[in-house]
Amino acid sequence: MTMEDAEHGVTDGLRPGTGPGVASPARKVVLGILCLLLLVTSGVSFHRHRTMEEPVVLSAGVTEVKKLSDYFEGIRGTVNDCNVYVFEGEEPGATVFIIGGTHPEEPASRLAAWLLAENAVMEAGRLLVVLSANRSATTVTRLGGAYPPDYTIPTDWGERTFRMGDRWSSPLDQWPDPEVYIHYPSGQYLAYVDVRNLNRAWPGRPKGTLTERTTHGFMELIRQEGVDLFIDLHEAELQYPVISTIVTHETGQDLAAFTSMMLSDMEFKMGMEYSPPSLHGLSHREVGDHSDAVSLLFEAPEPFLDATRGRSTREVLLSGKDEFVVKAGEAGLLFEKMDEHGWPIDVRVGRHTSSILMTMEVWTELSPDRPLRMRGVPRYEEVIARGTGHWLHDPAAAPAGRVAVE
Amino acid sequence: MVLIQTVVTLLYYLLVAFVAALLVWNFARSRKWEEEVLYMIVLVPFLLRLFRLK
Numbered sequence: 001m002t003m004e005d006a007e008h009g010v011t012d013g014l015r016p017g018t019g020p021g022v023a024s025p026a027r028k029v030v031l032g033i034l035c036l037l038l039l040v041t042s043g044v045s046f047h048r049h050r051t052m053e054e055p056v057v058l059s060a061g062v063t064e065v066k067k068l069s070d071y072f073e074g075i076r077g078t079v080n081d082c083n084v085y086v087f088e089g090e091e092p093g094a095t096v097f098i099i100g101g102t103h104p105e106e107p108a109s110r111l112a113a114w115l116l117a118e119n120a121v122m123e124a125g126r127l128l129v130v131l132s133a134n135r136s137a138t139t140v141t142r143l144g145g146a147y148p149p150d151y152t153i154p155t156d157w158g159e160r161t162f163r164m165g166d167r168w169s170s171p172l173d174q175w176p177d178p179e180v181y182i183h184y185p186s187g188q189y190l191a192y193v194d195v196r197n198l199n200r201a202w203p204g205r206p207k208g209t210l211t212e213r214t215t216h217g218f219m220e221l222i223r224q225e226g227v228d229l230f231i232d233l234h235e236a237e238l239q240y241p242v243i244s245t246i247v248t249h250e251t252g253q254d255l256a257a258f259t260s261m262m263l264s265d266m267e268f269k270m271g272m273e274y275s276p277p278s279l280h281g282l283s284h285r286e287v288g289d290h291s292d293a294v295s296l297l298f299e300a301p302e303p304f305l306d307a308t309r310g311r312s313t314r315e316v317l318l319s320g321k322d323e324f325v326v327k328a329g330e331a332g333l334l335f336e337k338m339d340e341h342g343w344p345i346d347v348r349v350g351r352h353t354s355s356i357l358m359t360m361e362v363w364t365e366l367s368p369d370r371p372l373r374m375r376g377v378p379r380y381e382e383v384i385a386r387g388t389g390h391w392l393h394d395p396a397a398a399p400a401g402r403v404a405v406e
Numbered sequence: 407m408v409l410i411q412t413v414v415t416l417l418y419y420l421l422v423a424f425v426a427a428l429l430v431w432n433f434a435r436s437r438k439w440e441e442e443v444l445y446m447i448v449l450v451p452f453l454l455r456l457f458r459l460k
Contacts, residue, residue, distance in 0.1 A: 021436075021437035021438035023437045027439060028433070031443060032433075035446035035449060038447075042460075043459045047459055143460075174411075175414075176411065
């Protein structure tokens with residue numbers, strides 16, 4: 001091996017095109033066609049995932065569909081200019097803002113918000129709902145994770161397919177990542193990849209990255225709409241200690257504590273935790289610190305996210321059943337129970353809808369002069385009994401002008 | 407920060423295009439079928455990123 005070979009990484013004394021093999025134009029054509037086929041089939045799949053449209057049949061309670069750019073011009077024309085569904089109440093009251101899809105790899109958060117958009121009617125107070133808080137992250141799955149690109153929920157009239165997403169904004173929309181992510185405005189050092197994590201980018205800034213501009217847009221919405229209560233819907237792996245719980249800013253401690261107790265007594269076990277004051281970038285910390293809104297974050301269990309899971313299939317995503325996670329539970333590695341029944345999507349969605357309803361009820365108890373009352377949205381037991389799909393409506397049968405697209 | 411990101415992104419796509427062209431060039435010159443297969447497999451993710459598909 002010559003010095004020149006070493007510099008070119010050639011270890012067998014041969015450079016491309018100089019080996020003892022036989023040049024074959026026909027072989028190159030065949031290989032080129034195979035490469036093209038691989039490129040086209042994978043490219044079509046990725047393009048379809050990135051551009052797939054998800055219909056939303058608007059509830060009778062939706063009075064207006066706005067865009068995030070209506071509150072912050074800097075997000076207009078970007079992939080993250082998401083829909084904001086507005087529900088004006090029949091009576092005055094407080095304003096609650098609920099977002100799903102902060103982490104679109106946590107489907108129950110988007111589906112619970114979807115049930116609100118398609119079914120909720122506000123009797124008192126105002127409701128604002130976002131289904132795809134980080135829309136960019138709904139257009140990509142975890143790189144190298146072999147995630148399914150979508151999942152399908154059976155309904156009474158057929159089925160509805162949704163995009164599976166990722167925890168982070170797509171690298172196609174925000175790139176490159178820094179060596180270390182320095183959070184604004186705290187200056188706290190965070191993991192590099194979290195520069196694309198919506199729940200590490202609060203409160204954002206107007207001239208920041210796409211993810212920071214998105215959270216800045218939400219902060220503008222919160223300020224301009226005079227939001228009193230903010231709820232961020234999530235799911236968590238069972239090996240993560242913050243699970244089956246409400247994380248609250250200190251301004252929401254009474255509300256979260258009452259809600260946790262009521263849910264645990266009447267429907268399912270639900271914890272409550274304080275937002276750590278020194279952990280920055282998360283909605284439960286920054287929304288409370290930078291606005292007048294009480295900020296809560298709900299976590300439901302999702303075994304699909306556990307590192308010890310087996311195959312990353314649609315079935316595991318929706319059934320929440322995985323024998324490897326069960327094994328991890330037997331080894332005492334989990335912070336939530338896990339058995340052969342798993343954590344089906346209906347259970348996870350039902351936890352979120354009931355948690356929202358109970359929070360509104362407790363809010364109304366604590367602030368009777370600013371009530372929040374909502375009807376049309378199923379509770380935990382109802383979602384489990386009839387399935388999430390029962391509350392997803394047929395876009396083909398919807399009245400004209402009552403279907404939005406995510 | 408955002409300006410730097412934009413410049414780096416542009417350079418990154420130029421780099422991706424350059425490496426993709428090198429792979430095609432080496433594929434065309436290669437005489438060993440193992441190398442040809444390897445070049446084609448490695449080329450796919452570069453093209454997917456270049457065409458902004460993944």
